[in-house]
Amino acid sequence: MSDTASQPLLRPVRLGALELPNRVVMAPMTRARATNPELAPTALHAAYYTQRASAGLIVSEGTWVGPDAIGYVHVPGIYTEAQTAGWAAVTDAVHAAGGRIVSQIGHLGAVSHPDHLDGRLPVGPSAVNPHEMSFTPDGPKETVTPRALTAAEIAATLDDYRRAAENARRAGFDGLEIHAQGNQFIAQFLSPRLNRRTDAYGGSAENRARLLLDIVETVTEVWGSGRVGVKLSPYWRSGTAFTADDEVLADYDQVLKRLGDCDLAYLHLVGPEAGAGVDDTLTAFSRFRAHYRGAVVANLGFTRESGNDLIARGLADAVSFGAPYIANPDLVERFGHGLPLAEGDRDTYYSGGERGYTDYPAAGRPSGAPTAPRPPPSPA
Secondary structure (H helix, E strand, O other): OOOHHHOHHHOOEEEOOEEEOOOEEEOOOOOOOOOOOOOOOOHHHHHHHHHOOOOOEEEOOOEEOOHHHOOOOOOOEOOOHHHHHHHHHHHHHHHHOOOOEEEEEEOOHHHOOHHHOOOOOOEEOOOOOOOOEEEEOOEEEEOOOOEEOOHHHHHHHHHHHHHHHHHHHHOOOOEEEEEOOOOOHHHHHHOOOOOOOOOOOOOOHHHHOHHHHHHHHHHHHHHOHHHEEEEEOOOOOEOOOEOOOHHHHHHHHHHHHHHOOOOOOEEEEEOOOOOOOOOOHHHHHHHHHHHOOOOEEEEOOOOHHHHHHHHHOOOOOEEEEOHHHHHOOOHHHHHHHOOOOOOOOHHHOOOOOOOOOOOOOOOOOOOOOOOOOOOOOOOO
């Protein structure tokens, strides 16, 4: 029997200009299926996202804003006509199935590698090696010392974000999410260890946040703020550059306050990993709520039970699920009917092709049980 009415996750919600029939968000996940020279999505991508159209909202895999943004193999972009056309076929299919989908756009910056960039050095806020691993066509390699962007190149990068936002709109997406989590380009500018600039984009915590705020302003000029979200991970820990110490978390508190003035559709926030020795999930999202006024989508390691609990406590407006969506295209229906979740095959997460991508079946439903409602998407 369905327990839809008792689950906060399955109740409608409005995030800015986005009307969602439920609060189960499909998190952005790189799946490395753009195995063509154009790095364009294909009919396989359309099938994959359409299978998951019952999600309250789908956030696309991170897509490159330009050729200098590339940092992983077989990840699609959204900076060419071929890529835009490929994404248009994806959004058409998702909308035909009653779904809503936003485009996540990003740049890998200093965590890229010359092997992705025809031998050019990657770019970053400063000439500081992040000491991460880059997944190149020849396998994992150590990052190198990047080239610091000039002020003129930062302006050109903002143009890249604007063009990506315009292409996403032409492709028929319902909105846009700015990828600023983990070790990515924007997070590099926010990091006091990687950003050693002395101009308007470095020095103080306020200046280190300037690039993010400039990108928000740039893309909201295209979309309107009510269809733009930002994904951040204040608790991210990796190597020596990303520490989630008290100073970094205090800096993020101020970033959240400043984003609260931007009237965004939502802020997509990644909580701490379990056992990381920092705040627990409830403490972290209580902290986020204290500093950000606006809708919050929570991410990282949630289950049906913990997601419902977080929303019931008022600490998030929706919850995003990554790994559960790999093997459970009908995740909303499984939640609604209390069905067990299938396990994904990790060997096929990034392997290319249909196997482990579009071949996971939907679970059987009790006789006569309705499927999740799929109203028409909000107009772009």
